[in-house]
Amino acid sequence: MVRSDKSFFSAAGALVFRAGGLALAAVQAAFAFNAIHESSYDMRPSANFRSGTVVSGAGIFDSRHTGTFGLPLSIALKASSRIELGGGLKTAWGDIDEHISYLVFGAKWAALNGTTFQGDLLIGAEASRGNGFSLSSLHRFSYSSRFYSHLSVRAGFLEALVENDALMAFEGGFYPTLALARPLSLQLGLIGSSQTEDFEGHLAIDLQPALQVRFGRESMVETAIAFGLAGDRQEEMRVKVSIIHGI
Numbered sequence: 001m002v003r004s005d006k007s008f009f010s011a012a013g014a015l016v017f018r019a020g021g022l023a024l025a026a027v028q029a030a031f032a033f034n035a036i037h038e039s040s041y042d043m044r045p046s047a048n049f050r051s052g053t054v055v056s057g058a059g060i061f062d063s064r065h066t067g068t069f070g071l072p073l074s075i076a077l078k079a080s081s082r083i084e085l086g087g088g089l090k091t092a093w094g095d096i097d098e099h100i101s102y103l104v105f106g107a108k109w110a111a112l113n114g115t116t117f118q119g120d121l122l123i124g125a126e127a128s129r130g131n132g133f134s135l136s137s138l139h140r141f142s143y144s145s146r147f148y149s150h151l152s153v154r155a156g157f158l159e160a161l162v163e164n165d166a167l168m169a170f171e172g173g174f175y176p177t178l179a180l181a182r183p184l185s186l187q188l189g190l191i192g193s194s195q196t197e198d199f200e201g202h203l204a205i206d207l208q209p210a211l212q213v214r215f216g217r218e219s220m221v222e223t224a225i226a227f228g229l230a231g232d233r234q235e236e237m238r239v240k241v242s243i244i245h246g247i
Helices: 002-027
Strands: 053-062 068-070 073-078 083-094 100-110 115-124 131-142 147-157 169-179 184-195 204-215 219-231 237-246
Touching (some): 184 219
Antiparallel strands (some): 053 073, 053 237, 068 083, 073 083, 083 100, 115 131, 131 147, 147 169, 184 204, 204 219
16 A cells, blocks of 8 residues: 555645646746635535545746746545535645645535535644634435536635635635546636625636546546636736645
């Protein structure tokens, strides 16, 4: 198992840095959407993991930020058949002095009808960053053995997730996924977000195609490219390469 884990991380790590380098050259780097999009310990919207322990990491390259890239890291633990506990770090690297921006802690509860409920707490590594809290829900729709989708909604509160003293930030995403010949899947996400204060100024509507390559029961590498379609952020583009590995 140790040798298998090492070989997985070696191969997946090489893939992340190669894809990240190409993305950085094409886009120039770091965070996107509104802040609520990265308010969870999850690398991507998902239901409870089946594995006892899942470790994850990602490289985020965004056209709004040149010279830096995001590197979130997390771990999720299966506390019971319906409860998952998770935690992680939000970090950024490049032309910046402070590398750790937030610590995040969260929990998921899986209902019987295929719906997952989640809460996440962000704690700023520096007092000036403030804290944040988000509540979310995700539901899976199955259409066939190869075609399914996820519907995700999220609300965020406190200064880490809102601007201009807004009461709340919010995001909704619809993610249809088609499983091709194993281990490949294609996903097309449509994601919209804003906040209660200055709604138009914070409106972001993005299209996010993603290629997923699965290894084993619950391990994957996902490369997702988001394009701004409408709103104040329509000129933006973001690439995120995620590694998720179940142990």
